[in-house]
Amino acid sequence: MVFLNKFFASVYLAIVYASTANAFTKHSTHRTRDIGSRGFQVEAFHPETNFQTFGAGLEQPPTFVPVSLSDASVDFVKSRLGVDSKKVSYKSGFTSRPSKVAYLKQVHEGVPFANAVANVAWKDNKVVSFGSSFVKTERIAASKPSVTLKSAISKAEATLEGKYNGHPAALEYLARPDGSVALTHVVQIQNEQAGTWYEAFVDAHSGEILTVTDFVSDATYKVLPLEKQAFPEGQEILVDPYDPLASPLGWHDDGTKQTNTTAGNNVIAYKGSQTTGLTVQSGEGLVFNYTYDDTIAPTEGQNVDAARTNAFYVINAVHDLAYRYGFTESAFNFQTNNFGKGGKGNDRVVISVQDASGTNNANFATPADGQSGTCRMYVWTRTPVRRDGSLENDIIVHEMTHGITNRLTGGGTGRCLQTTEAGGMGEGWSDALAEYVFSLALDVARLISSSRWTEQKSGTITDYVLGHYVINSPAGIRTRPYSTNEYAIHDISLNNVD
Numbered sequence: 001m002v003f004l005n006k007f008f009a010s011v012y013l014a015i016v017y018a019s020t021a022n023a024f025t026k027h028s029t030h031r032t033r034d035i036g037s038r039g040f041q042v043e044a045f046h047p048e049t050n051f052q053t054f055g056a057g058l059e060q061p062p063t064f065v066p067v068s069l070s071d072a073s074v075d076f077v078k079s080r081l082g083v084d085s086k087k088v089s090y091k092s093g094f095t096s097r098p099s100k101v102a103y104l105k106q107v108h109e110g111v112p113f114a115n116a117v118a119n120v121a122w123k124d125n126k127v128v129s130f131g132s133s134f135v136k137t138e139r140i141a142a143s144k145p146s147v148t149l150k151s152a153i154s155k156a157e158a159t160l161e162g163k164y165n166g167h168p169a170a171l172e173y174l175a176r177p178d179g180s181v182a183l184t185h186v187v188q189i190q191n192e193q194a195g196t197w198y199e200a201f202v203d204a205h206s207g208e209i210l211t212v213t214d215f216v217s218d219a220t221y222k223v224l225p226l227e228k229q230a231f232p233e234g235q236e237i238l239v240d241p242y243d244p245l246a247s248p249l250g251w252h253d254d255g256t257k258q259t260n261t262t263a264g265n266n267v268i269a270y271k272g273s274q275t276t277g278l279t280v281q282s283g284e285g286l287v288f289n290y291t292y293d294d295t296i297a298p299t300e301g302q303n304v305d306a307a308r309t310n311a312f313y314v315i316n317a318v319h320d321l322a323y324r325y326g327f328t329e330s331a332f333n334f335q336t337n338n339f340g341k342g343g344k345g346n347d348r349v350v351i352s353v354q355d356a357s358g359t360n361n362a363n364f365a366t367p368a369d370g371q372s373g374t375c376r377m378y379v380w381t382r383t384p385v386r387r388d389g390s391l392e393n394d395i396i397v398h399e400m401t402h403g404i405t406n407r408l409t410g411g412g413t414g415r416c417l418q419t420t421e422a423g424g425m426g427e428g429w430s431d432a433l434a435e436y437v438f439s440l441a442l443d444v445a446r447l448i449s450s451s452r453w454t455e456q457k458s459g460t461i462t463d464y465v466l467g468h469y470v471i472n473s474p475a476g477i478r479t480r481p482y483s484t485n486e487y488a489i490h491d492i493s494l495n496n497v498d
């Protein structure tokens with residue numbers, strides 16, 4: 001982190017335009033898992049999602065009358081995708097001033113789709129973003145089942161080694177990887193002793209189990225959620241915070257190796273040594289439940305484990321967030337395995353926590369695509385009890401953003417932001433994303449319907465400071481806050497690059 005006391009008024013805007021000008025088409029998500037003791041394999045599939053943002057919002061035709069969120073959103077999907085109202089149903093939505101978000105489902109002959117969905121975000125009666133995974137229905141199964149629910153349940157119970165739990169079964173369409181659409185009985189199967197709880201999608205014409213939802217969580221972390229800035233706001237337990245679009249195998253699996261440590265496909269977080277300096281799960285099933293205590297030294301108690309867990313979480317979460325905005329494999333991101341989606345792999349982020357080579361700072365080295373980005377987080381000595389930069393999210397996000405901006409300029413060479421001015425832009429971008437990340441996270445999370453983020457009350461932009469916790473000062477480490485107040489902006493003196 002460079003202490004750059006200079007404000008670039010255009011930085012914030014540059015980031016916003018870069019992320020809103022394009023429509024990004026994403027790859028389908030596949031995930032294959034073994035279920036039960038008999039090696040039953042299932043593949044989860046989500047059709048390709050088209051995600052677009054529209055800056056200040058799409059102008060509505062002059063005939064537009066603000067109606068209910070559900071009607072307006074159904075109308076928008078109809079016109080955008082060219083389908084009639086029988087093909088779209090409103091599922092849920094919420095209002096969080098000044099935004100409104102609606103979730104919709106594809107429908108065929110009255111039967112809803114399980115995995116073909118859409119979401120529409122509104123602001124001031126304008127659509128600001130739209131995501132859709134609606135599919136073509138040229139090869140769709142008949143909407144009346146030929147396999148009974150009873151035999152579907154028997155099949156699911158036998159395969160998943162559990163009992164139907166009585167939760168009302170449903171008939172739903174399921175889009176398949178080959179472009180066809182199956183009709184399925186959806187039933188819940190539980191096994192109390194084994195602790196399993198599944199939702200099975202049984203083909204209502206062939207009787208075959210097509211896919212299974214596993215309700216039991218994959219991973220748990222005690223961390224500072226991305227919408228928080230620093231330790232005093234409190235660690236929280238997050239369950240499965242990964243985004244399956246950006247990290248299809250989760251955060252602890254690179255396709256050939258599974259770990260139960262702070263090492264995975266997107267990042268390895270360690271102290272001292274990448275082999276012996278990792279944090280190992282505190283409980284079976286990828287539970288990383290370590291509590292930080294800032295009344296004792298960063299090296300004492302559970303603090304090192306809590307710091308590595310938080311660094312691992314934040315880098316992964318920013319990886320996943322940036323992926324939604326286009327920082328993908330082919331845009332030179334940081335991953336060990338690129339799953340055949342372009343770009344060079346073997347370059348996950350390497351983050352050294354409580355690094356011994358310095359204090360009171362942090363840095364990020366970005367070589368070209370194909371070599372790991374390397375981040376060093378230091379301990380800060382400005383308080384009676386030292387503070388750990390890994391417990392201040394805005395610093396980690398600032399550093400990770402150096403990796404993102406260095407890769408996104410100049411085609412992944414890592415060579416572009418070397419001059420004073422370009423480096424200054426990089427610093428500004430890093431600060432801006434660090435301070436704004438929770439709002440972006442909020443927008444994206446609404447679109448992927450993760451309830452986790454919806455607790456953030458408002459996207460309103462206020463003055464931002466960076467690094468307030470590590471130096472224990474509300475002003476942070478910059479001479480001015482980041483502000484949208486134009487008088488504050490004009491007041492900035494253009495000097496002082498530390």
Ligand SMILES: *[C@@H]1O[C@H](CO)[C@@H](O)[C@H](O)[C@H]1NC(C)=O
Binds near residue numbers: 259280281282283284
């Ligand atoms: C997972 O972690 C436990 C300690 O919690 C360890 O004993 C075990 O060997 C690890 N398993 C793998 C596959 O790394």
Ligand SMILES: *[C@@H]1O[C@H](CO)[C@@H](O)[C@H](O)[C@H]1NC(C)=O
Binds near residue numbers: 220
């Ligand atoms: C985390 O650890 C605390 C005790 O330190 C325990 O009370 C809590 O149940 C644990 N939570 C999880 C999700 O493991």
Ligand SMILES: [Ca+2]
Binds near residue numbers: 333335344345347369
């Ligand atoms: Ca790469």
Ligand SMILES: [Zn+2]
Binds near residue numbers: 001398399427
């Ligand atoms: Zn920096």
